Amino acid sequence: MGLGFSLGVTFIFVLLAPIIFMQMRGHPRGLQVLFAAEMWERFSYYGMRALLIFYLTWHFLVERSIAYQTYGAYVALVYLAPLLGGYLADKYIGFRKGVIFGAVLLVAGHSLMSIHGAPATESIMSEGTAYELTRSENYDQSTTKFISVGDESFKINKLVQPEKGSTQRTVSFTDSSGVEQSIVGELSREISEFHRNILFLAMALIVVGVGFLKPNISTCVGALYEQGDKRRDSGFTLYYLGINIGAALASLWCGYLAYKYGWGAGFGLAAVGMILGLVLFIMGQGWLEGKAEPRDPELLKKSAFGPINYEYAVYLAGFAMVGVAYTMFQFIGVVEPTMHVIAAVVFTGIIYYMLAKLDKTERDRMIGLIILVVSSVLFWTLFDQGPSTLNIFAADYVSDSIGPVSITAPQLQSLNPLFIVMLGIPIAAIWTWLGKRGREPSPFFKFGIAMVQIGLGFWVLNWGISSMGTDAAGNIGKVAIIWVALMYLLHTTGELCLSPIGLSSVTKLSPKQIVGFMMGVWFLASSYANILAAMIAKMTVVPEGTPAVEEMAVYSDVFFKLGIGAVLLGCLLMFANPLLKKLIHER
Numbered sequence: 001m002g003l004g005f006s007l008g009v010t011f012i013f014v015l016l017a018p019i020i021f022m023q024m025r026g027h028p029r030g031l032q033v034l035f036a037a038e039m040w041e042r043f044s045y046y047g048m049r050a051l052l053i054f055y056l057t058w059h060f061l062v063e064r065s066i067a068y069q070t071y072g073a074y075v076a077l078v079y080l081a082p083l084l085g086g087y088l089a090d091k092y093i094g095f096r097k098g099v100i101f102g103a104v105l106l107v108a109g110h111s112l113m114s115i116h117g118a119p120a121t122e123s124i125m126s127e128g129t130a131y132e133l134t135r136s137e138n139y140d141q142s143t144t145k146f147i148s149v150g151d152e153s154f155k156i157n158k159l160v161q162p163e164k165g166s167t168q169r170t171v172s173f174t175d176s177s178g179v180e181q182s183i184v185g186e187l188s189r190e191i192s193e194f195h196r197n198i199l200f201l202a203m204a205l206i207v208v209g210v211g212f213l214k215p216n217i218s219t220c221v222g223a224l225y226e227q228g229d230k231r232r233d234s235g236f237t238l239y240y241l242g243i244n245i246g247a248a249l250a251s252l253w254c255g256y257l258a259y260k261y262g263w264g265a266g267f268g269l270a271a272v273g274m275i276l277g278l279v280l281f282i283m284g285q286g287w288l289e290g291k292a293e294p295r296d297p298e299l300l301k302k303s304a305f306g307p308i309n310y311e312y313a314v315y316l317a318g319f320a321m322v323g324v325a326y327t328m329f330q331f332i333g334v335v336e337p338t339m340h341v342i343a344a345v346v347f348t349g350i351i352y353y354m355l356a357k358l359d360k361t362e363r364d365r366m367i368g369l370i371i372l373v374v375s376s377v378l379f380w381t382l383f384d385q386g387p388s389t390l391n392i393f394a395a396d397y398v399s400d401s402i403g404p405v406s407i408t409a410p411q412l413q414s415l416n417p418l419f420i421v422m423l424g425i426p427i428a429a430i431w432t433w434l435g436k437r438g439r440e441p442s443p444f445f446k447f448g449i450a451m452v453q454i455g456l457g458f459w460v461l462n463w464g465i466s467s468m469g470t471d472a473a474g475n476i477g478k479v480a481i482i483w484v485a486l487m488y489l490l491h492t493t494g495e496l497c498l499s500p501i502g503l504s505s506v507t508k509l510s511p512k513q514i515v516g517f518m519m520g521v522w523f524l525a526s527s528y529a530n531i532l533a534a535m536i537a538k539m540t541v542v543p544e545g546t547p548a549v550e551e552m553a554v555y556s557d558v559f560f561k562l563g564i565g566a567v568l569l570g571c572l573l574m575f576a577n578p579l580l581k582k583l584i585h586e587r
Contacts, residue, residue, distance in 0.1 A: 009252055116263045117195035123187075373522060382565075462556050
């Protein structure tokens with residue numbers, strides 16, 4: 001299932017490859033190295049991410065609310081780590097070594113993800129008797145379960161949870177004589193603690209690996225261009241294409257292999273992608289022309305403590321971060337309050353630095369950058385419903401085919417990066433064309449456009465939900481994929497107006513002495529957004545066994561409200577654009 005879709009999209013990328021590399025002519029050749037390395041790094045990350053929510057809920061049988069919380073905490077930590085990884089590379093080891101160290105950790109983390117044990121098991125304990133619950137051994141997006149009674153197994157007609165968080169279940173089934181039976185009891189699950197800890201260690205390694213690689217490879221792109229270079233925005237957009245080619249291919253092929261051959265194959269392919277990314281970066285690092293080296297190479301050789309020099313001290317700090325992340329996954333509830341504290345401390349520190357260290361022009365530009373960062377928090381809060389809420393929604397309620405072509409739910413995650421690859425070059429060309437004529441919109445106006453589009457995307461999906469019908473028995477139908485595709489199209493055009501522009505704005509508006517740190521702050525915004533995204537995702541959770549019509553009403557209400565908030569913020573940014581342009585001293 002999904003092989004034809006994977007082959008078709010991959011063929012499109014093969015056709016687009018010559019066009020993409022022609023667009024790189026006239027840019028520093030180091031962009032080609034960073035493009036290729038980041039493409040494969042993102043292949044590994046997005047391949048794992050497309051599968052994670054299903055791995056938690058299908059393999060480990062984690063409750064959806066806890067799965068959303070775990071996923072949100074994981075991605076929050078992924079985008080929090082660049083704050084420290086960017087700082088350590090900026091101050092000590094340099095961007096090139098930061099990228100290599102992060103890549104090594106990522107190879108280890110993605111390799112561990114391919115190790116998994118037997119699926120978790122469920123049982124109902126009723127009046128001293130345990131009744132095992134099972135379902136198809138294949139991960140086919142099926143929610144059909146069976147209950148074992150004595151030596152027989154019966155299909156469950158209805159499994160009802162009285163309220164969210166309750167362990168009680170009422171199971172109804174038809175026995176071999178055709179009589180409707182019900183069992184009321186407490187639900188329990190058994191999982192392999194060893195493999196759960198393998199999962200947490202793998203996630204921790206990936207968190208810290210991204211923390212060192214992501215901000216530093218993005219900063220390498222900015223270092224290739226001098227201040228005022230009109231090619232900067234188009235260069236970042238081309239670099240962003242590399243990210244999304246990797247993301248699209250990952251969702252397609254990791255999703256297909258996991259469905260066809262199991263979790264080990266899906267996660268294992270992600271590990272192979274990361275190895276390719278590391279090899280390509282090492283082979284092409286000379287093309288960076290020395291622009292990603294440490295500020296003070298001699299400092300790295302000096303003793304930080306005892307026989308440990310500063311370079312090795314940074315690496316030890318990285319491994320300590322792995323330990324902290326692993327511990328936080330063991331106590332997942334601490335991540336949310338921790339993120340609130342970190343966000344408050346970081347932004348308080350930035351305000352102090354602005355007041356104490358910067359002149360008026362630098363301070364004004366930093367204020368403008370903070371406005372962009374805060375706006376991005378709200379954008380990513382909505383956008384990051386994709387791999388969690390929208391992924392689960394697709395598995396449950398979206399058609400799994402387009403005509404004769406079948407598609408698995410994880411593969412739908414490829415639509416966003418596919419649209420970026422198709423639209424990224426035209427949009428980059430538009431910005432360049434407008435820039436040469438002095439008519440390019442400011443970052444604030446582009447962010448406003450982005451917010452309006454992501455809001456409209458949720459309204460389109462809500463429209464698709466409202467178009468669903470029911471049969472004579474009251475069973476709800478499936479949402480056509482076209483509605484999901486249109487939503488992701490609007491989200492994509494919004495993303496192209498925000499994400500590459502945001503990365504470019506960080507390198508343009510930040511004082512040179514803290515550009516690496518501010519790149520980390522940019523990713524901190526994404527980190528904090530995922531905590532908020534998890535809170536929103538949990539709003540869509542209903543008790544197990546809730547009728548589909550009622551669950552769809554909950555989805556519809558949440559999606560509609562998200563659309564309203566996004567459109568209002570977007571209109572505000574566009575209305576205030578003239579004042580904000582003056583704030584950053586832009587004509």
